[in-house]
Amino acid sequence: MMKKLFLILMVLVFPLASLAAGNEVYVFNWSEYIDPSVLKTFEKETGIKVRYSTYESNEAMFAKLKLVKKNGYDVAFPSTYFVERMRRYGMLKPLDRSMLPNMKNLNAKLLDKPYDPKNVYSLPYMWGSSAIGVNARYIKPSSVKSFNDLWNPAFKGKVLLMDDVRDAFAMSLRSLGFSGNDTDPAHIKAAYEKLLKLKPSVKVFNSDSPKQPFLNNEVYIGQIWGGEVYQASQENPNIVYIYPKEGATFWADNMVIPLSVRNIKNAHAFINFMMRPDIARKNCEYVGYATANAKAQALLDPKTRNHKAVYPDNRDLERGEFQADVGDAIAIYEKYWEMLKTR
């Protein structure tokens, strides 16, 4: 009897023990945000095994890192305004520059920003925008110039909206001439009332993979990320990206080391590897967001470098606005979002 129990225990415990050992790096990244071959190259060159998991939103990543106090992830990729938040709550480890020689390859224009002065805690990975996607087979791209065009009754039942309270409201706020980071309750209410008028036109809310309803011919116009259009256009060149005259919403994602890091050396090794020009180039060409790596940008295939969805021109960049934390106002946003979804 005891022998049997012992055997059962061994079977249960053994795999756990074998998991605990080993030279590994735990990476927590957005879904579809890396060229998978890059991870294989990293493993081959360094002998460090990559344990890779993904998330769909900054909030989900934040909640998970907040709960894990020890033996969590080695590297994460929060957006700028979440770097600020995590820094404020002491959830990040300062970076050790001596282990990050590839930092010199980064675009200096993207460094030392207010969300992390002197880049003590974070280094930029990629940046991009959310604007309008159009299927040129059904809608003439030159006829779409503003977020307000989504309200055109001709597109009824063919519109896609992000299934994300901040993204959807930012678009509506911009169309009214307000900031997408507005915290004024009256402005948020106005944006809600405007979205309510758009809802009958909306066929689908999707922010997991907004390119899919476009590729499935279910929607012809809608709110979408540049990288999604870049990926979709390789399958269907009719899907194009339009920066509206109100300006797109821009964001940047950054590599950080959470406080619950397991192996600080491997974490730095991974971040340093991601900043190598050939690796950053591979990632950029794969996912279709702009790389923060100046050396890699020069190496890019002209098809990627000149793709409007990846690299906007200066005018579109200036008209745009960076996404920022709205603090406690998120509760007001959520209240109106619930009302929008229950109407």
Add this chain to the structure above:
Amino acid sequence: MEKKSGFRNVAVGSTLCWITLFVVIPYLIVVAYSFLTPDPSGTVSWIFTLDSYREIFSPVFLIVCKNSFALALSTTVLTLLAAYPFAFFLTRISESIRRTLILIMIIPFWTSSLIRTYALIILLKANGIVNTFLLSLGWIDEPLNLLYTQLAVFTGLVYTLLPFMILPLYASLQKLDTRLIEAARDLGATSPRIFFHIILPLTLPGIIAGSTMVFLPALGLFYIPDLLGGARSMLIGNFIKDQFLVAGNWPLGSSASVILTLLMFLLIAWYFLSSRKINQGDMREVI
């Protein structure tokens, strides 16, 4: 003998440990969180309050509940209508065909329901298999609007939950004494009368068991309406997820979960009470 009881202890003990560790303790944490104060850092502070229960009974949450219950109820009725004839048919065929049919019904459920939902998207999308087929036959001139409709949502939910209805129905239909039907027919009862006065009451335990097993998951399965219906309305599942991941109001999300569990508990209690009454033979008091 000694060996047998040892195995029993291990089996029961490990199940109990598993349930305590992964069901009871997490649930107690949820109950505890529902009485705490939201913390601006995104989690909770340990200050006791009933605020989330005061906040939860808002008009929006009541609409969310109403939508979820209406969807779960319609799904249950549709699943019952689809499953009953099939289960009845299963009891009237040869053993070997029956086994094959049950196997065919079960095999798809070895795959994740999420993957099967994506497969439905491939079937229903505007340039999907159904539309391409109908277009190539020339029966339609432009793609039918199938995906992101109520029809798609119910197709997905009924398809996913069908076995949970068929199996209990089949079990109680199999126990049905066919001599009662023959006797009724000899005495001149019409087919509808036989069905409503004999078959239906005798299979009521199966109907109630199946309906409970379909209704409860249908309340929580928010990803099927999201993926197939276009996420145009909010269900309880979406509401709870948003409180945790968007609004950062964990106590409110927890209190919504507690209320949902209480409602489910009431339904299960009703199920046990009614099945006991059926066993005692008092049919009129059931509903």
